[in-house]
Amino acid sequence: MALQAASKVSMLLGQCVPCIKQNASKFKIKRLELDTNLNMFFPKVEYIYAHDPEKQCKTGDVVLIEQLPQKMTRLITHKVKEIIYPFGDITDPLTGKKCVVGKYREDIEKISKIYGELDSRFKYDEAPPRGWQEDKKDFSHVETYMKYHETGEDQPYSY
Amino acid sequence: MNNRLKFFKIFSLPIKNGITNFQIREYAFKSDLKIKWVRPEKIPCYKPEKSGDFEGFPEIDKTKIQLDFKECKELETADDSVKKLFTLEYAPRRATVSHYLYETTGKVRRHANDYGSHEVIIAKMTGVIRAMQETMERFPRNKKFKINLKELIDKRKKYLKYLRRWDYKRFEWLLETLNLKYKPMPLDVHWITRKDSLRKLTDQYCDNIRKERLENLKLQLQAEQPAFLEEKIRALEFIRDEQKDCGMEITVSQEEIDKVRNQLEELNIRNKKQEQEES
Incomplete structure (x- = not known):
């Protein structure tokens, strides 16, 4: 049974991937497709561009996107409705507290307080919002490529 | 079979001088463009440029006391020569490394x-990697060491x-604190080939030409704009006058002409500003 093309579905949940387009974000949409011969579901990945003029989606965010009444361009068929899970900033749905892997952030701080916290520790309240290391030390927001030509200039995005 | 015969007939005809006198040769095609490709030098995986370290193993002050004897009370009252024996200078290298890790x-x-x-x-891994990178420079043929280092990276x-x-x-x-760089691998990794690189460079070259020509065209059209607007005003006025003279319905309003005049004035002001900025 063939799945309906992702660009024709009215609402989708996708993960943001690096994209150079200025007013749009690219989303990776993973759905399960039924193979009728084997009677098994297999993952099928499609990429969709959604209108995002302020570029509020960052790489890795899980975002709800909605179909536009009319195609904006040949590629842009959807628009961003809501960022559901910001990447690397997990909130526990039951208690509404922030957590890291299996522990609440509060608990981590409480533990270090008991042991006697040091100044070298990471402080959540003083931390700037995500993205302050972009283009400096963190290059995960761009598509990297294998370096294929020596221009003599620095190529920050080449691997 | 028939089709193939037909095809053969068409192409085996003696070609006269003129439009059809060329051959399409897709294999071993060589481009005339003067693009020079320089193969990037291979950087070994254990080098700081590849591993993502912005700094290497620093020079550590050798007059410091070893980590194990740092809080020794007897050493405080000891003789200077004894103290000296417990500094990093007289200890094996691993003492310096463990000091750096700390x-x-x-x-x-x-x-x-x-x-x-x-x-x-x-952070500990980073310290070990930086120490190992320094050792690697001295013993580049130590394969096991290289593997360990790569695996750690x-x-x-x-x-x-x-x-x-x-x-x-x-x-x-x-x-930020460890001075590291995080760069994910590209999605499609393929070894670098001459053909593929030349293709990419040719694409870039064509893009640049397109961009340059479009910009030139834009400049040319902008230069022609004032003359065009003047001509437009003249034409509109002429049409209006003719319509008035012939007693026909007047389709050109004064507003329309004024609008074009304003446009022309704005354009002239902008051009003057640009000239001043350039000079």
Whole structure:
């Protein structure tokens, strides 16, 4: 049974991937497709561009996107409705507290307080919002490529 | 079969001089463009440029006391020559390395007894990697050592990847404090070939030409704009006058002409400004 093309579905949940387009974000949409011969579901990945003029989606965010009444361009068929899970900033749905892997952030701080916290520790309240290391030390927001030509200039995005 | 015969007939006809006198040769096609391709030099995986370290193993003050004897009370009252024997200078290299590891983990430690948090583990790996990179420079033929180093670098990268997913803010702070770089691998990795690189360079070359020509055309059209607008005003006025003279319905309003005049004035002002800026 063939799945309906992702660009024709009215609402989708996708993960943001690096994209150079200025007013749009690219989303990776993973759905399960039924193979009728084997009677098994297999993952099928499609990429969709959604209108995002302020570029509020960052790489890795899980975002709800909605179909536009009319195609904006040949590629842009959807628009961003809501960022559901910001990447690397997990909130526990039951208690509404922030957590890291299996522990609440509060608990981590409480533990270090008991042991006697040091100044070298990471402080959540003083931390700037995500993205302050972009283009400096963190290059995960761009598509990297294998370096294929020596221009003599620095190529920050080449691997 | 018939089709193939037809095809053969068409192409085996004696070609006269003129339009059809050329051959399409797709194989071994050589481009006339003067693009020079320089193959990038291979950087070994253990080098700081590849591993993502912005700094190497620093020079450590050798007059410091070894880590194990740092808080020894007897050493405080001891003779200077005895003290000297317990400095890093008279200890094996591993003492210097462990001193450096203590310093690096100290930058990110949560509390005094913190030996197992994510950031401390990554900091410790970073220290070990930097020390190993220095050794690697001295013994480049030590293959086992190289493998160990590469595996450690990959492991650190994996841990950084996990940390990024778990806690982005802490990940960025860690990159800043340890002076590390995080660059994910490209999705489609293929070894570098001459043909593929030349293709990409040709695409770039064509793009540049297109961009340049479009810009030139834009400049040319902008230069023609004032003359065109003047002509437009003249034509509109002429049409209006003719219509008036012939007693026909007047389709050109004064507003329309004024609009074009304003446009022309704005354009002239803008051009003057640009000239002043340039000079």
